[in-house]
Amino acid sequence: MAEPANRRIEAVRRHLLPPLTPSPLLHSNPSSSPAVVDPSPVVIGGMVLDIHAKPSVPPLPGTTVPGMVKYVSGGVARNIAECMSKLGTQPFMISVVGNDMAGDLLLKYWRSAGLCTEGILQVNDVSTPVVSNVFDGTGELIAGVASVGAVEKFLVPSWIYRFHHHISNAPLILLDANLPPDSLAAACMMAYESGVPVFFEPVSVVKSRRIAPIAKYITCTSPNEIELVAMANSLSPSVKYNFEKMEHCKDKAKAVEYLFEMLSPAIFFLLEKGIKLLVVTLGSNGVFICCKEHTNFMKDQRKCKQTPFSRQLVQKLDVCFPSNNPINLCRESSSRTCVFHLPAISASVISLTGAGDCLVGGVLSALCGGLDIIQSVAVGVAVAKASVESEANIPDNISATSVAGMLQ
Numbered sequence: 001m002a003e004p005a006n007r008r009i010e011a012v013r014r015h016l017l018p019p020l021t022p023s024p025l026l027h028s029n030p031s032s033s034p035a036v037v038d039p040s041p042v043v044i045g046g047m048v049l050d051i052h053a054k055p056s057v058p059p060l061p062g063t064t065v066p067g068m069v070k071y072v073s074g075g076v077a078r079n080i081a082e083c084m085s086k087l088g089t090q091p092f093m094i095s096v097v098g099n100d101m102a103g104d105l106l107l108k109y110w111r112s113a114g115l116c117t118e119g120i121l122q123v124n125d126v127s128t129p130v131v132s133n134v135f136d137g138t139g140e141l142i143a144g145v146a147s148v149g150a151v152e153k154f155l156v157p158s159w160i161y162r163f164h165h166h167i168s169n170a171p172l173i174l175l176d177a178n179l180p181p182d183s184l185a186a187a188c189m190m191a192y193e194s195g196v197p198v199f200f201e202p203v204s205v206v207k208s209r210r211i212a213p214i215a216k217y218i219t220c221t222s223p224n225e226i227e228l229v230a231m232a233n234s235l236s237p238s239v240k241y242n243f244e245k246m247e248h249c250k251d252k253a254k255a256v257e258y259l260f261e262m263l264s265p266a267i268f269f270l271l272e273k274g275i276k277l278l279v280v281t282l283g284s285n286g287v288f289i290c291c292k293e294h295t296n297f298m299k300d301q302r303k304c305k306q307t308p309f310s311r312q313l314v315q316k317l318d319v320c321f322p323s324n325n326p327i328n329l330c331r332e333s334s335s336r337t338c339v340f341h342l343p344a345i346s347a348s349v350i351s352l353t354g355a356g357d358c359l360v361g362g363v364l365s366a367l368c369g370g371l372d373i374i375q376s377v378a379v380g381v382a383v384a385k386a387s388v389e390s391e392a393n394i395p396d397n398i399s400a401t402s403v404a405g406m407l408q
Contacts, residue, residue, distance in 0.1 A: 043092070043094070045076055047129065054068045054137070073110075079361070081093050083357060086394060088365065089368050097128045121154060129151055132145045148178060168196065171367075172199060200221040201221070201360060225243050225262075228263060271337055277291045284344050313366065351391055359381060359383065386398055
């Protein structure tokens with residue numbers, strides 16, 4: 001006889017989740033046992049204060065040059081959650097900040113956006129994660145320094161477990177790879193117990209390899225070309241996958257064909273390992289959507305809540321992205337692998353920071369709003385375009401009309 005789900009979750013709590021050390025705790029107000037939790041997507045990962053520096057003249061070694069320096073709310077998970085909220089989907093954020101100026105700024109911004117801070121741990125005598133980036137005149141990153149140790153040290157399984165009611169009722173959860181491996185494993189197991197899809201955001205080449213112990217729990221992941229290969233290699237004890245960038249090619253069709261030839265072995269391998277959906281980001285070459293035929297990402301449609309934003313999108317996108325595509329069917333009887341290519345939308349680039357996070361935020365918000373996979377990734381591509389044309393990580397001027405207009 002199968003062991004009840006709540007007993008198995010309790011076993012996870014007792015044996016895998018160490019108690020949270022109370023001494024440095026400053027801010028914590030999670031409900032100990034909420035009777036009812038509304039289904040909201042759960043986002044678990046880093047909140048970061050970004051310092052953006054953009055010189056107005058070519059930088060010179062050993063000296064300062066004039067330019068623009070500003071504070072921006074950042075962090076992969078935080079960016080994705082904010083993007084979702086601006087698209088009408090209210091996420092529940094689980095994260096950590098310090099009791100310092102940077103932490104106060106991040107929490108103030110979060111509250112001003114009307115978002116819940118219940119899952120955000122604020123800790124004394126800890127530095128809030130900060131990333132300092134220097135860009136060139138085109139928006140490309142020249143150099144960056146990251147101090148994000150608080151995520152590794154304090155975003156631990158015992159803190160995440162406090163919100164298992166939110167996780168078990170969520171339509172999906174997103175994990176960013178800044179989380180320590182034991183926290184990734186604990187969150188995955190809690191989601192698995194309740195049949196909640198897990199979206200893994202690789203963050204970087206090095207941290208993308210953290211997928212290896214949890215791959216069987218991952219429903220979807222969104223690597224770029226290099227992260228895709230790193231993830232495949234982390235799961236492959238013998239065969240090693242490689243990727244070599246193509247020299248600049250003006251022929252987009254030829255470039256996409258080359259990318260598919262280079263990446264398809266790693267794509268097929270990861271799908272065989274159990275990952276249901278790969279959204280491979282290709283920069284200006286667009287996105288590959290890779291899955292087994294008839295994959296159904298959102299298993300429990302009752303947890304999907306159509307918002308005014310998603311309702312408008314469904315009406316506007318049905319013409320150019322019909323909802324009856326084959327990967328929206330609720331059966332998995334075929335093992336055929338499907339790969340779709342969506343091109344990028346031409347953009348006037350101001351800053352590339354946050355574009356990948358906006359793509360993921362757009363995808364997740366659309367999925368939670370009832371759109372299918374193809375439509376949802378298309379929404380993500382459009383929101384990424386809006387991001388690169390904005391100074392902010394997450395643009396303010398996103399609307400259903402503007403997104404649909406870009407896609408049409």
